[in-house]
Amino acid sequence: MAPTPVRLEVKPSRRNATLRVVKDNIAVLEARAKDALKKADQEKWATSLKNCILDMAYLARDVRFRKRVVLSLANLVKEAQDAGFTAFSDEACWRLCEMSFSNSLQDVEVYPPSDPKGPAVLVAGYAGSHIDDLRPVAERWADRYGAGVVVLSPCATGMKDQLEAAYQKVMELLQEGRSLILHTFSNGGLAPAKHILQMWEKALQKDGSGLPHVSALKCAIIDSAGIDEGDMAGARVPATSYADVGWGPGGEQMSLRRLFTSLGLAMLLHYGACASTTEAIGVSFGKAVLSCVDSGRAKQEMARFPWIPFDQVASFWNRIPVLLVASSSDQIVPWEATKFLAQHMSSMPGRKEALAEQGPGAGAEVLGEDGLGIHTLWFAEETYVPVAHAKHFINHTEEYWLAVDRLASAALPAAS
Structure with missing residues (x-):
């Protein structure tokens, strides 16, 4: 049985520009917001309303x-929509959209290792997930491998604070002599993994004393993810923020509409703001998302969230075997995008040479038959699976974990 997880303290800070002093309690803020909304066409009250939204x-x-904040902001969206105050509907709507990247916001949980020689595993979920969605994965690593598991749902609100807390815990586990495995879901989950790798790389370049060597990273499982042109070395316009990457098939405006409608409505349902997306609050939010995206507000805000291009941490990817997983039913990240990622990784300069450092004892389970260490698990589903994205560990449990265990067991050091 997996140990009980512990929630890490994730602190806001002035350094990360995430610290905000809120003087009023939520009941006072709710009352002030309702009063301000009635007079939001006046500049004084407009400022008051915006500050209430930010405080909440x-x-x-x-x-x-x-839960109470989500309910309050959802009601503000509806009331602002009904009153015709589009700017404040956009404001409240955006705060919900920003929060909805993770239904557990900036939370990070840790399963303490039960085996002194067990690995450290970073489990990072898809955009819009909750840590609870990833719990079966985290618990399996903790139970089967005695691993110390750091698990998070990648957020936008409090992103830097979350990354710092997760990075510090991962480094703490590695300093105990543990190996590291990455297990990421979708492009959303790949994002914090890339950030943590870059933080590690920069720390080694600055002052590597006392830090674990990069050889502690043994393998990665990348589930339901692909890459954009901006992720690749030599890109004409490298991706530097969330505003620079694609968020699904189709044109940019349509993909952003779809992204925030789905994430936001999922958050409203999760916290009980509505029981159905066809209820008045759900309908109002859907309309507000269109306005928030079409006005350019959403993309402008997304530029605040940093993005690490995939190839920017190529030195890590090149030295480890990777398992890539995708299915034909995935409508969020089509499996063609994951297959392209597999091809891209196979052709990364220096990959074969870097993998050779695994030593002469590394067999096909690690290096693959071609010595490139790219392992793939493609689920060609004859019957369409409506919830396929990042759900292979549920939809194809036996085959999924067989492939994961095969790679992990081969890549981890043999027990002495």
């Missing part, structure tokens, strides 16, 4: 207030 969104960092 900040309070949602605390799990005790999260």
Whole structure:
């Protein structure tokens, strides 16, 4: 049985520009927001309303207030829509959209290792997930491998704070002499993994004393992810923020509409703001998303969230075997995108030479038959699976874990 997870303290800071002083409690903020909304066509009240929205969104960092904040902001969206105050509907809508990248916001949980020689595993979920969605994966690593598991749902709100807390815990586990495995879901989950690798690389370049060597990273499982042109070395316009990458098939405006409608409505349903997307609050939010995206507000805000191109941490990818997983039913990241990622990784300069450092004892389970260490698990589903994205560990449990265990067992050091 897996040990009980511990929630890490993820602190806001002035350094990360995430610290905000909120003087009023949520009940006072709700009352002030309702009063301000009635007069929001006046500049004084407009400023008051915006500050109330920002204060409430900040309070949602605390799990005790999260549900109430989501309900309050959802109601503000509807009331602002009904009153014709589009700017403030956009404001409240965006705060919900920003929060909805993770239904557990900036939370990070850790399963303490039960085996002194067990690996460290970073489990990072897809955009819009909750840590609970990833719990079966985290618990399996903890139970079967005695691993110390750091698990998070990648967020936008409090992103830097979350990354720092997760990075510090991963480094702490590695300093105990453990190996590291990455297990990521979708492009959303790949994002924090890339950030943590870059933080590790920069720390080694600055002052590597006392830090674990990069050879501690043994393998990665990348589930339901692909890459854009901006992720690749030599890109004409490298991706530097969330605003620079694609968020699904189709044109940019359509993909952003679809992204925030799905993430936001999922958050409203998760926290009970509505029981159905066809209820008034759900319909109002859907309309507000269109306005928020079409006005350019969403993309402008997304530029605040840094993005690490895949090839920017190529030195890590090149030295490890990787298992890539995708299915034909995935409508969010089509499996063609994951297959392209497999081809891209296979052709990365220096990959074969870097993998050779695994030593003469590394067999096909690690290096593959071609010595490139790219392992793939493609699920060609004859019957369409409506919930396929990042759900292979549920939809194809036996085959999924067989492939994961085969790679992990081969890549991890043999028990002495």
